Structures are given as C-alpha cells and as structure tokens.
Amino acid sequence: MSQVKENDTVKVHYTGKLKSGQVFDSSVDREPLEFTLGQGMLIPGFEKAVIDMKVNDKKTVDIPMEEAYGDINKELFHKVEKAQLPAEITPEVGLGLASRDAQGNEHQFRIVEVNDDNVIVDGNHPLAGQELVFDLELVEIK
Numbered sequence: 001m002s003q004v005k006e007n008d009t010v011k012v013h014y015t016g017k018l019k020s021g022q023v024f025d026s027s028v029d030r031e032p033l034e035f036t037l038g039q040g041m042l043i044p045g046f047e048k049a050v051i052d053m054k055v056n057d058k059k060t061v062d063i064p065m066e067e068a069y070g071d072i073n074k075e076l077f078h079k080v081e082k083a084q085l086p087a088e089i090t091p092e093v094g095l096g097l098a099s100r101d102a103q104g105n106e107h108q109f110r111i112v113e114v115n116d117d118n119v120i121v122d123g124n125h126p127l128a129g130q131e132l133v134f135d136l137e138l139v140e141i142k
Helices: 044-050
Strands: 009-018 023-026 033-036 058-063 077-081 096-100 106-114 118-122 132-141
Touching: 009 044, 044 058, 044 132
Parallel strands: none
Antiparallel strands: 009 023, 009 033, 009 132, 058 132, 077 118, 096 106, 106 118
C-alpha cells in the first residue's frame, strides 16, 4: 500500500482544535480537504503530519505555533482613528475589518480594543500564538 510523499495530491478529513479542546474547524460534515503537498497552501505542520500516511490511516498530531501560524507579531497591531472607519461601522472588540494597501492587496484585521477616539486592530492570523491539535484521516492519495 502506498504512502503519502512530497508532491502527492491527497484528500484528508480533519478536525482542528486548540489545546483546550475547542474545535475551530472540521471537514467531518463536508467534503475532505484536497491539496498537493509542497505547494505551501497549508501550514507546514499539517503537511508534515500527512507525509508517510496510508489510505484509511488516522492520527492525532500536536502542531507547535512555529509550524502553524507563528507567534504573535506585535508589529501587526495598529492604532486607527475612529474617523478613518466607514461611518456605518460601530466598532466593537472582535469585529473583523479589511483594508487595501497601495498595491491593492487586501489585509484582514480584527478590533482588539476600542477607545474614545481610536481603535486598536490586530493583523495577525486569529490562530497566531497557538499550538494546534489536528485529528487526521487520510481518505485518498491521487
């Protein structure tokens, strides 16, 4: 029976959890995730965990933050004057915002603090700074 190797295209069912056990994403009630290893489309720890699996193999892996979304980068926190926000937005902690840079690239932020005249936004991935746990099941090697 063949094993997953670099550059294989695979289908995997997964459940992603925080160390606390809180589930943040799962493919269990939908189609399995299909991807080609080595293209950098997924976090490195997820891809490494799939290497050498065989069809129908199941395993649970701990992925350190360095192999997931990295540590929290303090440089991605920004103060934004409330006057710069669209008028229809009522700023509140947890609200997601998007902005475009001069090159037209979209960046995602979430509000982490609301003050009288400004808000503090965080541009880190929501799972940055977290160690993750994934339950994996290899469904297919294409």
